[in-house]
Amino acid sequence: MKPAASTDAANALLVVNNIEVIYDHVILVLKGVSLHVPAGGIVALLGANGAGKSTTLKAISNLLRSERGEVTKGSVNFEGQRIDGKTPDELVQQGVIQVMEGRHCFEHLTVEENLLTGAYTRKDGRQAIADDLELIYTYFPRLRERRTSQAGYTSGGEQQMCAIGRAMMSRPKIILLDEPSMGLAPQLVEQIFEIVKLLNEKEGVSFLLAEQNTNVALRYANYGYILENGRVVMDGEADALRNNEDVKEFYLGLSATGRKSYRDVKQYRRRKRWLG
Amino acid sequence: QNEQFMPLLVYRTGPYAPSGIPLANGFVDYFELLNARDGGINGVKITWEECETNYNNDRGVECYERLKKQGPTGATAFNPYATGITYALIERATADKIPVFSMGYGRADATIGSVFPYVFTAPATYWAGADAIVQHIQKQEKGSLKGKKIALVYHDSAYGKEPIATLEALAKQEGYQLNLFPVAHPGLEQKATWLQIGRQLRPDWVIMWGWGVMNSTAIKEASAVGFPMNKFVGIWWSGSEADVRPAGAAAKGYMSASFTGVGAGAKVHSDIRDMVFAKGKGMGKDTFGEALYNRGIVNAAIMIEAVRTAQGKFGNKPLTGEQVQWGFENLNLTQEVIDKLGLTGLMSPIKLSCNDHEGGGSIVIQQWDGKQWNFISDFIKPRREMLTKMYEASAMQYAKEKGITPRDCSKM
Amino acid sequence: MFFSWPFFFEVLIGGLLAGVMYSLVALGFVLIFKASGVFNFAQGGMVLFAALTLVGLIELGVPAALAILLAMAAMVVLAYVVEKAVLRPLVNQPPIILFMATIGITFFIDGFGQTLWGSDVHTLDLGIPNTPLFFGDILVNSFDLVAAAVAGILVTVLAIFFQKTRIGRALRAVADDHQAAMSVGIPLRVIWVIVWSVAGLVALVAGIMWGSKLGVQFSLALIALKALPVLILGGFTSIPGAIIGGLMIGAGEKLAEVFIGPFLAGAIEDWFAYMLAMVVLLFRPQGLFGEKIIERV
Amino acid sequence: MAEADSMNAAAPAALSDAQAGQTVLRLNDIELGFGGVKAINKVSFEVRKGEILAIIGPNGAGKSSMLNVINGFYKPQKGSIEFRGETRRAMDPNHAAKHGIARTFQNIALFKGMSTLDNLMTGRLLKMKRNIFWQALYWGPAQKEELEHREAVEKIIDFLEIQAIRRTPVGKLPYGLQKRVELGRALAMEPDILLLDEPMAGMNVEEKEDMCRFVLEVNQEFGTTIVLIEHDMGVVMDISDRVVVLDYGVKIADGTPDQVRANQRVIDAYLGVSH
Amino acid sequence: MIYREAGQFKTSYAADQAIFPIRLDRIGIAVCLAIAYLAVPAVANDYWLLSILVPFLVFSLAAIGLNILTGYAGQLSLGTGGFMACGAFAAYKLATSFPDLHIIIVFLLSGGVAAAVGVLFGLPSLRIKGFYLAVATLAAQFFLIWMFNKFGWFNNYSPSGVISAPPMHLYGDVYLTGPQSAPVNKYLFLLTFVALMALLAKNLTRCKIGRSWMAIRDMDIAAEIIGIKPLVAKLSAFAVSSFFIGVAGAMWAFVYTGSVEALAFDINRSFQVLFMIIIGGLGSILGSFLGAGFIVLLPIFLNNVPGLIGWHIPVDMIAHLEFMIFGALIIFFLIVEPHGLARLWTLAKEKLRLWPFPY
Numbered sequence A: 001m002k003p004a005a006s007t008d009a010a011n012a013l014l015v016v017n018n019i020e021v022i023y024d025h026v027i028l029v030l031k032g033v034s035l036h037v038p039a040g041g042i043v044a045l046l047g048a049n050g051a052g053k054s055t056t057l058k059a060i061s062n063l064l065r066s067e068r069g070e071v072t073k074g075s076v077n078f079e080g081q082r083i084d085g086k087t088p089d090e091l092v093q094q095g096v097i098q099v100m101e102g103r104h105c106f107e108h109l110t111v112e113e114n115l116l117t118g119a120y121t122r123k124d125g126r127q128a129i130a131d132d133l134e135l136i137y138t139y140f141p142r143l144r145e146r147r148t149s150q151a152g153y154t155s156g157g158e159q160q161m162c163a164i165g166r167a168m169m170s171r172p173k174i175i176l177l178d179e180p181s182m183g184l185a186p187q188l189v190e191q192i193f194e195i196v197k198l199l200n201e202k203e204g205v206s207f208l209l210a211e212q213n214t215n216v217a218l219r220y221a222n223y224g225y226i227l228e229n230g231r232v233v234m235d236g237e238a239d240a241l242r243n244n245e246d247v248k249e250f251y252l253g254l255s256a257t258g259r260k261s262y263r264d265v266k267q268y269r270r271r272k273r274w275l276g
Numbered sequence B: 001q002n003e004q005f006m007p008l009l010v011y012r013t014g015p016y017a018p019s020g021i022p023l024a025n026g027f028v029d030y031f032e033l034l035n036a037r038d039g040g041i042n043g044v045k046i047t048w049e050e051c052e053t054n055y056n057n058d059r060g061v062e063c064y065e066r067l068k069k070q071g072p073t074g075a076t077a078f079n080p081y082a083t084g085i086t087y088a089l090i091e092r093a094t095a096d097k098i099p100v101f102s103m104g105y106g107r108a109d110a111t112i113g114s115v116f117p118y119v120f121t122a123p124a125t126y127w128a129g130a131d132a133i134v135q136h137i138q139k140q141e142k143g144s145l146k147g148k149k150i151a152l153v154y155h156d157s158a159y160g161k162e163p164i165a166t167l168e169a170l171a172k173q174e175g176y177q178l179n180l181f182p183v184a185h186p187g188l189e190q191k192a193t194w195l196q197i198g199r200q201l202r203p204d205w206v207i208m209w210g211w212g213v214m215n216s217t218a219i220k221e222a223s224a225v226g227f228p229m230n231k232f233v234g235i236w237w238s239g240s241e242a243d244v245r246p247a248g249a250a251a252k253g254y255m256s257a258s259f260t261g262v263g264a265g266a267k268v269h270s271d272i273r274d275m276v277f278a279k280g281k282g283m284g285k286d287t288f289g290e291a292l293y294n295r296g297i298v299n300a301a302i303m304i305e306a307v308r309t310a311q312g313k314f315g316n317k318p319l320t321g322e323q324v325q326w327g328f329e330n331l332n333l334t335q336e337v338i339d340k341l342g343l344t345g346l347m348s349p350i351k352l353s354c355n356d357h358e359g360g361g362s363i364v365i366q367q368w369d370g371k372q373w374n375f376i377s378d379f380i381k382p383r384r385e386m387l388t389k390m391y392e393a394s395a396m397q398y399a400k401e402k403g404i405t406p407r408d409c410s411k412m
Numbered sequence C: 001m002f003f004s005w006p007f008f009f010e011v012l013i014g015g016l017l018a019g020v021m022y023s024l025v026a027l028g029f030v031l032i033f034k035a036s037g038v039f040n041f042a043q044g045g046m047v048l049f050a051a052l053t054l055v056g057l058i059e060l061g062v063p064a065a066l067a068i069l070l071a072m073a074a075m076v077v078l079a080y081v082v083e084k085a086v087l088r089p090l091v092n093q094p095p096i097i098l099f100m101a102t103i104g105i106t107f108f109i110d111g112f113g114q115t116l117w118g119s120d121v122h123t124l125d126l127g128i129p130n131t132p133l134f135f136g137d138i139l140v141n142s143f144d145l146v147a148a149a150v151a152g153i154l155v156t157v158l159a160i161f162f163q164k165t166r167i168g169r170a171l172r173a174v175a176d177d178h179q180a181a182m183s184v185g186i187p188l189r190v191i192w193v194i195v196w197s198v199a200g201l202v203a204l205v206a207g208i209m210w211g212s213k214l215g216v217q218f219s220l221a222l223i224a225l226k227a228l229p230v231l232i233l234g235g236f237t238s239i240p241g242a243i244i245g246g247l248m249i250g251a252g253e254k255l256a257e258v259f260i261g262p263f264l265a266g267a268i269e270d271w272f273a274y275m276l277a278m279v280v281l282l283f284r285p286q287g288l289f290g291e292k293i294i295e296r297v
Numbered sequence D: 001m002a003e004a005d006s007m008n009a010a011a012p013a014a015l016s017d018a019q020a021g022q023t024v025l026r027l028n029d030i031e032l033g034f035g036g037v038k039a040i041n042k043v044s045f046e047v048r049k050g051e052i053l054a055i056i057g058p059n060g061a062g063k064s065s066m067l068n069v070i071n072g073f074y075k076p077q078k079g080s081i082e083f084r085g086e087t088r089r090a091m092d093p094n095h096a097a098k099h100g101i102a103r104t105f106q107n108i109a110l111f112k113g114m115s116t117l118d119n120l121m122t123g124r125l126l127k128m129k130r131n132i133f134w135q136a137l138y139w140g141p142a143q144k145e146e147l148e149h150r151e152a153v154e155k156i157i158d159f160l161e162i163q164a165i166r167r168t169p170v171g172k173l174p175y176g177l178q179k180r181v182e183l184g185r186a187l188a189m190e191p192d193i194l195l196l197d198e199p200m201a202g203m204n205v206e207e208k209e210d211m212c213r214f215v216l217e218v219n220q221e222f223g224t225t226i227v228l229i230e231h232d233m234g235v236v237m238d239i240s241d242r243v244v245v246l247d248y249g250v251k252i253a254d255g256t257p258d259q260v261r262a263n264q265r266v267i268d269a270y271l272g273v274s275h
Numbered sequence E: 001m002i003y004r005e006a007g008q009f010k011t012s013y014a015a016d017q018a019i020f021p022i023r024l025d026r027i028g029i030a031v032c033l034a035i036a037y038l039a040v041p042a043v044a045n046d047y048w049l050l051s052i053l054v055p056f057l058v059f060s061l062a063a064i065g066l067n068i069l070t071g072y073a074g075q076l077s078l079g080t081g082g083f084m085a086c087g088a089f090a091a092y093k094l095a096t097s098f099p100d101l102h103i104i105i106v107f108l109l110s111g112g113v114a115a116a117v118g119v120l121f122g123l124p125s126l127r128i129k130g131f132y133l134a135v136a137t138l139a140a141q142f143f144l145i146w147m148f149n150k151f152g153w154f155n156n157y158s159p160s161g162v163i164s165a166p167p168m169h170l171y172g173d174v175y176l177t178g179p180q181s182a183p184v185n186k187y188l189f190l191l192t193f194v195a196l197m198a199l200l201a202k203n204l205t206r207c208k209i210g211r212s213w214m215a216i217r218d219m220d221i222a223a224e225i226i227g228i229k230p231l232v233a234k235l236s237a238f239a240v241s242s243f244f245i246g247v248a249g250a251m252w253a254f255v256y257t258g259s260v261e262a263l264a265f266d267i268n269r270s271f272q273v274l275f276m277i278i279i280g281g282l283g284s285i286l287g288s289f290l291g292a293g294f295i296v297l298l299p300i301f302l303n304n305v306p307g308l309i310g311w312h313i314p315v316d317m318i319a320h321l322e323f324m325i326f327g328a329l330i331i332f333f334l335i336v337e338p339h340g341l342a343r344l345w346t347l348a349k350e351k352l353r354l355w356p357f358p359y
Ligand SMILES: Nc1ncnc2c1ncn2[C@@H]1O[C@H](COP(=O)(O)OP(=O)(O)OP(=O)(O)O)[C@@H](O)[C@H]1O
Pocket: A023, A024, A027, A029, A047, A048, A049, A050, A051, A052, A053, A054, A055, A056, A067, A068, A069, A101, A212, D172, D173, D174, D175, D176, D177, D202
């Protein structure tokens, strides 16, 4: 894809440095995760269920506290400043916003009101906000149709669009996207990633995306980290990862003979693990 | 340890604190006075401990259990200061042989000492109070209540229901019509009640058995529907400063029954000022001379005199509850004794016996003039022949339910 | 006792006006619930605390106007402390936990208020007249009219605050999902301080009205119990609902007490209010004006 | 009851002309609207015994609503449902559960406060018969019954390879595992028809493979009929026998995966780039 | 000794389903029971027995009852006081109408009466949820107290409306109520009774019915879809819960205070029990005990400690402090562990299991 943006941690937009996360004072979930997102980069965070992707994102956006989680070691820097002590709203104002896994729309608000809450921290006037709202509607025409429905009554996919749109309304510098493709129709998945690319190219927004859909993610990202059991077990340029044999087999479902059919994976099979 | 221990169940906090505080202060200041002035009771020092009940039955029971064994001879006598707590303590205290002195509250039928040996109701029960109020009204109505309408506004609880039987009996006897208006606890809202009374029924008199915030609310609402205050009489727990002050000017002219005196003019008051407050002791500066403060003093004094009486038989030493019970039953507070104690005008004479635990006290009607309470009647003697019959009937039923064989008081 | 129309209307009007007094308290509940999804049990305690502070200051010799300002300030400080000490550490917890925490707050401020100002009863007289007025044959109390006017103004102002400001939307978002609200950059802490402050001010107003009526004493905290049926009838989330619920409960319970009570030996108004509210809930589980409860899979 | 019997009489005729497996469930002209939104508009299709039927369509097309209609959570305004020889206006959730319809949900609907084991055990509630007094004693027949069902559930736990999380409260599990537990709960009901609403959303390829394996195995071993909503075309095309395509409330195609893949309307409405 | 389950293999599901699968826990509970039955009666004085242990046990029972309804079935209720009153008044009527009825039968029957009333007031729960239901249960609370207070029939027309327990014996001259009752007997009887009831409750909650309650609590829609009838689950929760609470109310009136008026079961009682289960832990039988212990002991502790260490604080100050400390502690516990003391206990065990490794 694109030439890799600077891999030099010092110049990166977002640097996560060896963080450790504990839930409930007893459950150690991240065991030293380091990664960085260069300015203008799209970085994918891949890994199995429970690997700690969401936790990593929440550690960055500081939403962990509200789940009784705690960063016990390491640091997070954004634009050269430490941000691990900041509140989520301060982070949003600085330009770091997260789209949470599982949508989390405001059920009782209408779709449009949901989108507008995204602009809460903005100070650039009504017109700018109205323009952006219009922009979102052009990206997601379905939302325009449902703008006056209560978000609680929209379908899963509509809620997902709503959540992404809401985050975009804050005009962030970096969006932490947690599983954007989940529950979306294939067409929409492509669309959303196209939008990601567009925002990235046009508006210079950086992305850190936790994604299960490795195929799409690696197509759009320029760098990737693979997380397993709370550790980064592999990282590299997206292209390199895509050509890695293990990634191919376990994350892309490709074998030497091309894509396997899901029908053929019936036999019991031990999964291979990188042990970090 | 030459000490006589007095347990004090108080409520200085919570919804009834406005009543509980002056009461408790009266006790404490009187004890302080006796220790400072007389060195206790015949040389036996008085000690005491307060226990906060919050006007709560189970807390009251807990306090009782906690305090009953304290002091060298255990608790002298308990003043539960709540009808519910009194009920809960009767059986326990009887078993533990500690007197329960429910002065002007609790079970009226506990007056019958042969069934309730350890419960004392002097100087007057609610039933006596109801009778005295009716007597007062009768006097105002020039002797006849025939065809008059009287409304009873009452706290819808054990306490509030106490006078109903008496008032009904009297209604039959005197020929007035009695209407009942229960007010649900805690009584913050009485608009419906007072519209019914003031605008629909329009009775000649209203009697109130209220408690806590219910009292001042009733007075306010009564004035809001234009009911005249000088036709409105409360029982003694509806007759303290805390009950009328919040109602402000509206309360002027409101009356209540009482069995204790008003003001801070008795000798005991000046003694407390000189010998307790002057030494920086005592708690009642803010509530000095209030109706309930005085009631606290009187209550403490009766208890002390019961101990003193018992000392006459058992010697000047700390006494057990059982001994104090004898003291209560043989207590004879004549006017001279009252004068000697400096309580002149604060109480009427009483004389208790084995079977009569009420002691024949008298009741007086007081009126609020906007600043203070003033007596507007003489001490009224309740008609005890009728009441005693009612007490006995009720006590016998209790005895039957509980399987108690009454003592034979003629042998005592 | 006989029935007469003028008396019926008297009771009705008296009931409606009494209901307005409940609404004043219910309003505080609605504010906090609507804006943060917390069922604030401490509202009654806040009413007591506000009134105690006000009377305490007046009794210290502070002029009434200044005392009101200081009491307002006290309520804002209280809001700040509540946010910092209670809500912040409990963000994103289920509603029952937050409800429980507000019970903790209730105990704390009940105790704290009494520690500061004592448990005795205080008279609060701001000169609101309490005289019977007659409209034709029908008696209406002037105090109740003043209370109704105050409540009317309060509701209008609050409704505008919620509808016309950007904060209003944010408040509702917080009520739906704390974490999501944080994630889009709504400063939860600021929001909470604002809401609790406003609820504190409403509590002060309720405290002044109820305190003038009952005297300022511990029992003020108990009026919360009279506000609850109003709250469920109107719906937890509706400001106008608090008023209309109040009117309905007030009128309903007074009429019931006067016209049904005598057949049931009286003192029925408390449970009648709750029964009335419950019957309404059977038909509308979210109260008359509450937001519809979303049930989906 | 009498009404139901008379309908029974008509049923065999309908069954006999089903060729590629009997029809176990047939939806006729279902219409469902919410206020202004028409979520389902005159949709009819049938579910045949032992097949894997996929329902696909863009977001908001009415797929989940369709499942809700099938198991009775939504009552359609028009149309009827034929199931087990009875024709009904709408299904009743309890009736559906009793007669072997189990499902999973798009937004996971597990019992968050309970452990995995308990969640699966809830799936067996309908099969437990002992009354409350035996249960209170937890002795004799009640205990025996409990243990029998425990054994059945343990088999499912082994099958789904979730032994390690048996005692974990499900609220704390990662998303993918929760989906698996939810499948387990549905399986514990030993259903004849299993409705799966996006069982593989949020999973990576490897996990999807596992999930497919479970679905296929259930289908083949127990002959369970499966109706499944899924957005991953790879999965849909590989494992389903038949595909129904919905687009904003209307059915636009119904056929084998290959037929559907080739259908231009489906490509326009849903697939976008061809797969 | 190391607290661990490793090395203790279970060979059957029955063993695995046991209430205390870990051996050390079993030993622990045995020790607890031994202390409760042997050591306590030997050392405790009347004050401890009557004012602390007896109410603690009665409250524990009520808390278990409410926990079944609120903690397990998720139906928030503020009607506990009303249902306790049902039990108390039913017991009184039964005991006075049929003087020969054995006291245990009286208790069980009065629990049954409370259960029936509970079911009646549980009916709205089929439509009403969450806080709305909580407030609706207040209707039950106010109505029941009003009713018992109002109609003389319930208190055998006692003029004050107070009922007091007639003397009743367990057997021979072991009296549980009335003047001849010894505190130790009351305590031992309650201990046994409550322990058995707790066992029943535990069994119910780990069985079919308990699971259907929890399912309704966690997600009622999904529960309905897997075939749980909300009607049955909710009403059975109301019935069982009210049964426990009713028995607790009867014991309160008979064994603890000996006499009560309806107002003793007012709304504050409901709140008190609710605090117990929230502080103790929703959905935990153990938590019900811990919470009851906490709420019963805390005020007594606060009242006694200053005296013991020679501090003389005026009682009103203590009372206010008690309010404040109580409030602060509730908040503190919620912050430390929103799921109550029982969860703290499990977490502690969890740590112990991992010990000496921190994670
Ligand atoms: N609030 C919590 N309390 C305790 N443990 C938690 C909590 N949230 C997550 N975990 C645990 O942390 C681990 C990592 O979870 P996380 O949600 O970060 O995984 P993930 O990589 O995002 O997985 P998925 O792809 O399923 O979303 C999991 O094992 C999970 O059980």
